[in-house]
Amino acid sequence: MWKLFKWNSKDSYKISDELDIDNLPRHIAIIMDGNGRWAKEKNLPRTAGHRAGVETIREIVKECSKLGIKYLTLYAFSTENWKRPIEEVNALMKLLVEYLRGEFEELNSNNVIINSIGDTSKLPLVCQKELKYAYDKTKNNTGLVLNLALNYGGRDDIVNAFKKLYKDLKYGKLKEEDISEDLVSSYLYTAGMPDPDIIIRPSGEQRLSNFLLWQCAYSEFWMSNIKWPDFRKEHLHQAILDYQKRNRRFGGIK
Ligand code: FPP
DSSP, rough: EEOOOOGGGOOOEEEOOOSSSGGGOEEEEEEOHHHHHHHHHHTTHHHHHHHHHHHHHHHHHHHHHHHSSSEEEEEEETTTGGOOHHHHHHHHHHHHHHHHHHHHHHHHHOEEEEEEEOGGGGGGGGHHHHHHHHHHHHTTOOOEEEEEEEEHHHHHHHHHHHHHHHHHHHSSSOOOOOOOOOHTTTTTTTTSSSOOOOEEEEOOOOOOOSSTTTTTTEEEEEEEEOGGGGGGGGHHHHHHHHHHOOOOOTTTTO
């Protein structure tokens, strides 16, 4: 199966023979873990691991876009990550700004929407400014939606939804009987997006770490020992292949 994309406009892009193009996940979510351990193994500072992690982000975003995946959500900074040393937090924020400035043109010209989920109002102003600029300029694109989860926590997402819902009930915009699962979903940061079909976690940890708690009800999990800076597009293909072999029943019988 061949597909043409601007990313490599000289050649048409050949999707792996094994991947079933008609059964691709619509939404892939990734917990980008293992940067610190990757750096430690190499006697490098943790920030070198994060910097290497950004290279992986570049490769994986491009690959998802080429494959025609509609949503990619990357867990870049959790509500708990503020507990890290201030130097590391600052380095992550700096990398975010560098990434947005450095990648904007390429992402925009490849039709990517640069979106964020989470309480970004607590991020440094320069990050907020770059995120807003990137979103405003790309929001009318029609390709991959890149969701950067920043100051994101699954519980915070739900608390935030509760607060908005409560206000709408209080001011009569909503009635109790309007409350349904779909309505709750529409109050989350991921409103309007399908739930993740697959959640990928590299680095050997087997937990969700407060990521997309409501949205993951029927997500397939794919875990591996590869640390995020070593994660390549071949690993993404493998995750999708494995996903395609799963029998998703959503509580029913097939
Ligand atoms: C987890 O690895 C990774 C993070 C908390 C940050 C992920 C951020 C990036 C890859 C780069 C910045 C983001 C953007 C969007 C440019 P860890 O440090 O917890 O690894 P460890 O468990 O091995 O210590």
